[in-house]
Amino acid sequence: MASRPVALLMQAVLYVAFAAVIGIFSTAPVYRHLAEDQALLKLSFSQPGQLRSECRRRSAEELQRMAPNMRQEMDCPRERSPLTVELSLDGAMLARETVAPAGIARDGPSTYYARFPVPAGEHRLTVRIDDSERVQGFNHVRDETVRLDPGRILVVDFDPARGGILYR
Amino acid sequence: MFATARRARSPGVLAYPFPGAAGVLARVEAAFDRCFGAHANPWRHLGALGFHLFWIVVVSGVYLYVVFDTSVAGAWQSVQALSTEQPWAGGLMRSLHRYASAAFAAVILLHVGCEFVRGRYAGARWFTWISGVPLVWLALGSGVVGYWLVWDQLALFSAVATMEWLDAAGVFGVSLARNFLTPESVDDRLFSLFVFLHIGLPLLLLLGMWVHIKRLSRPETVPARALGAGTLAALLVLSLFAPVTSAGPADAMRAEPALALDWFYLAPHALMYETSPGALWAVATVLTLALAACPLLGRAHRPAVARVDPANCNGCRRCFEDCPHGAITMHPHPDARIGAELAVVDPALCTACGICAGACPSSTPFRSVRELVTGIDMPQQRIGALRETLQSELARLSGPARIVVLGCSNSVEVEALRSPDTAALTFMCAGQMPPSFVEFALRNGAHGVVVATCPEDGCAYRLGGRWTQQRLDGLREPYLRARVPREQMRVVACAPHEAADLRRAVEALRTRRSHASAAEEVVHG
Numbered sequence: 001m002a003s004r005p006v007a008l009l010m011q012a013v014l015y016v017a018f019a020a021v022i023g024i025f026s027t028a029p030v031y032r033h034l035a036e037d038q039a040l041l042k043l044s045f046s047q048p049g050q051l052r053s054e055c056r057r058r059s060a061e062e063l064q065r066m067a068p069n070m071r072q073e074m075d076c077p078r079e080r081s082p083l084t085v086e087l088s089l090d091g092a093m094l095a096r097e098t099v100a101p102a103g104i105a106r107d108g109p110s111t112y113y114a115r116f117p118v119p120a121g122e123h124r125l126t127v128r129i130d131d132s133e134r135v136q137g138f139n140h141v142r143d144e145t146v147r148l149d150p151g152r153i154l155v156v157d158f159d160p161a162r163g164g165i166l167y168r
Numbered sequence: 169m170f171a172t173a174r175r176a177r178s179p180g181v182l183a184y185p186f187p188g189a190a191g192v193l194a195r196v197e198a199a200f201d202r203c204f205g206a207h208a209n210p211w212r213h214l215g216a217l218g219f220h221l222f223w224i225v226v227v228s229g230v231y232l233y234v235v236f237d238t239s240v241a242g243a244w245q246s247v248q249a250l251s252t253e254q255p256w257a258g259g260l261m262r263s264l265h266r267y268a269s270a271a272f273a274a275v276i277l278l279h280v281g282c283e284f285v286r287g288r289y290a291g292a293r294w295f296t297w298i299s300g301v302p303l304v305w306l307a308l309g310s311g312v313v314g315y316w317l318v319w320d321q322l323a324l325f326s327a328v329a330t331m332e333w334l335d336a337a338g339v340f341g342v343s344l345a346r347n348f349l350t351p352e353s354v355d356d357r358l359f360s361l362f363v364f365l366h367i368g369l370p371l372l373l374l375l376g377m378w379v380h381i382k383r384l385s386r387p388e389t390v391p392a393r394a395l396g397a398g399t400l401a402a403l404l405v406l407s408l409f410a411p412v413t414s415a416g417p418a419d420a421m422r423a424e425p426a427l428a429l430d431w432f433y434l435a436p437h438a439l440m441y442e443t444s445p446g447a448l449w450a451v452a453t454v455l456t457l458a459l460a461a462c463p464l465l466g467r468a469h470r471p472a473v474a475r476v477d478p479a480n481c482n483g484c485r486r487c488f489e490d491c492p493h494g495a496i497t498m499h500p501h502p503d504a505r506i507g508a509e510l511a512v513v514d515p516a517l518c519t520a521c522g523i524c525a526g527a528c529p530s531s532t533p534f535r536s537v538r539e540l541v542t543g544i545d546m547p548q549q550r551i552g553a554l555r556e557t558l559q560s561e562l563a564r565l566s567g568p569a570r571i572v573v574l575g576c577s578n579s580v581e582v583e584a585l586r587s588p589d590t591a592a593l594t595f596m597c598a599g600q601m602p603p604s605f606v607e608f609a610l611r612n613g614a615h616g617v618v619v620a621t622c623p624e625d626g627c628a629y630r631l632g633g634r635w636t637q638q639r640l641d642g643l644r645e646p647y648l649r650a651r652v653p654r655e656q657m658r659v660v661a662c663a664p665h666e667a668a669d670l671r672r673a674v675e676a677l678r679t680r681r682s683h684a685s686a687a688e689e690v691v692h693g
């Protein structure tokens with residue numbers, strides 16, 4: 001071992017070096033996950049699409065063939081339509097996705113989440129959603145100019161009960 | 169695979185499969201020994217230091233919990249108040265909690281690296297290694313969730329990044345990240361879950377740490393006082409000079425584009441945003457599997473394990489006491505002497521160090537049997553064969569100062585010292601050497617004996633060096649007898665690169681012998 005004062009001094013130096021490494025790397029370097037002039041678009045929804053097909057009245061023969069306890073007049077399929085979404089910014093397509101409903105019987109919500117860092121500023125934001133296989137094309141559209149300040153997070157959600165395509 | 173890297177001088181498997189890397193580590197350790205002394209050298213006690221840091225985190229965490237407001241609305245304010253309203257108590261505790269956690273992560277990383285370099289993933293040690301793997305995840309999880317409790321912009325960033333990552337696995341069927349979409353999405357119930365996780369995961373971690381050391385005999389979970397105090401002091405000084413602060417309160421509608429990350433815990437978030445959640449999954453999976461697969465690396469070289477000879481085992485329990493891996497248990501002796509016991513080796517736990525053979529009283533070379541059979545022995549290097557080699561080495565020696573060097577296959581290579589007046593004998597571990605071998609050499613023609621062990625607290629088999637020193641000092645059975653002249657013996661604790669220390673010890677004994685003979689001549693002349 002080195003002479004005691006030298007050893008103690010070296011210990012102090014090494015302990016300080018250790019503390020410095022811990023201190024430095026627990027805050028630095030700063031991580032920039034968005035550029036100075038970027039905003040963040042989040043497109044996310046968790047909604048069941050509309051029923052794929054309408055209820056149907058069973059015919060008498062059909063009912064006859066069924067077990068007595070199962071004889072229900074109306075046949076209402078539970079399966080939901082998948083949700084198709086398109087998101088475009090200033091005419092450029094950012095996302096186009098068809099999301100299947102959850103569940104073995106395909107009767108659950110379609111869930112989607114995606115994030116898009118975009119340049120801050122004014123943009124024409126177009127969102128189209130098709131939540132019904134029984135309707136041709138997109139039955140929900142929102143198309144407007146939005147102002148995104150740097151660092152702003154704009155959430156695009158979908159809830160027909162609250163008015164369709166929602167911006168937050 | 170590692171055969172080429174092994175030194176061919178000992179039938180014991182060399183403990184270190186990567187001599188190059190182990191050599192670098194040994195040099196670093198030796199340098200730190202000179203400043204800290206072996207007992208307080210952090211490199212030699214990283215596992216114990218991990219436990220120490222864990223307890224610092226627990227104690228400071230309890231303080232924080234007392235004043236923490238477990239609600240979405242109150243969390244940020246309550247943490248901030250620690251720093252602003254009671255900087256000398258709460259602020260200090262908060263900083264200490266964070267810095268000790270970061271140090272914990274760093275120490276664990278080093279611990280894994282060092283244990284890997286020392287080849288301690290293979291053979292009977294697989295359990296300790298494999299049980300370490302989940303600890304990495306639990307430590308990471310505990311730390312990351314801790315950041316969420318502050319509920320500042322960093323917390324939100326980390327929580328969202330984690331959820332986006334989990335969502336990418338596609339196993340939850342829902343989007344967890346949606347839980348943080350708007351300020352209203354996060355409620356107090358979700359926040360209680362964070363608190364639950366931040367207590368639950370460290371508890372699991374502690375349980376895992378306990379399992380991790382379960383197979384070791386006398387695991388070191390408390391570092392030397394100087395090391396513990398030095399580390400705590402360093403973290404306290406850091407906390408005073410660089411108190412931890414929060415970012416602004418979490419705001420789901422406004423991103424903080426640049427964040428001061430704790431790279432010890434939050435680096436995966438950066439990796440994910442620089443690549444993709446899928447890439448982070450790939451990295452995490454590959455690293456975990458690679459770590460978990462390490463024990464397969466050394467499978468081909470499973471050495472022969474210790475074997476007990478019931479006729480020569482009197483059940484004295486010394487091997488049982490000394491085995492560093494708890495591979496020996498005591499059972500009733502089949503010879504049916506009332507109360508007598510027999511040592512039994514569990515091959516699955518034995519790392520083939522031979523420390524048990526060195527502990528066995530039947531290993532004494534003075535026994536007047538033609539073939540020395542001891543109570544517990546290593547088939548690849550029997551005590552009987554070692555006595556024969558020592559005898560022939562002693563018979564070969566000539567010259568006025570005849571020295572015997574008793575070495576360890578993981579310390580300095582002693583065979584290089586062999587010369588007409590120097591004998592060399594290498595044990596699998598210094599602990600395999602029955603202390604009576606020293607006396608045997610001195611009584612059969614040697615003028616001096618040098619014993620080489622691994623550096624203090626640096627035994628390849630954890631405890632061999634310590635037991636050897638204690639046996640030679642007469643503090644641990646089997647003792648080197650008190651009448652053996654200690655001035656004719658030197659113990660050198662050194663790493664393979666410290667051959668010069670060993671040579672110096674040999675020379676010192678030789679010089680001593682020459683002076684003694686000269687003095688004798690004067691007296692008799």
Ligand code: HEM
Nearest residue numbers: 215216218219276283288293296297300301303387388389
């Ligand atoms: C929370 C994290 C951990 C803590 C607190 C910890 C602590 C310890 C302690 C106290 C020892 C005993 C040291 C001794 O007395 O010789 C030890 C040994 C060991 N640890 Fe860990 N450890 C951790 C994580 C890990 C990990 C992640 C691995 C590897 C994947 C690992 C591999 C080992 C090995 C191989 C040994 C030596 C076993 C032997 O010599 O036979 N540890 N650890």
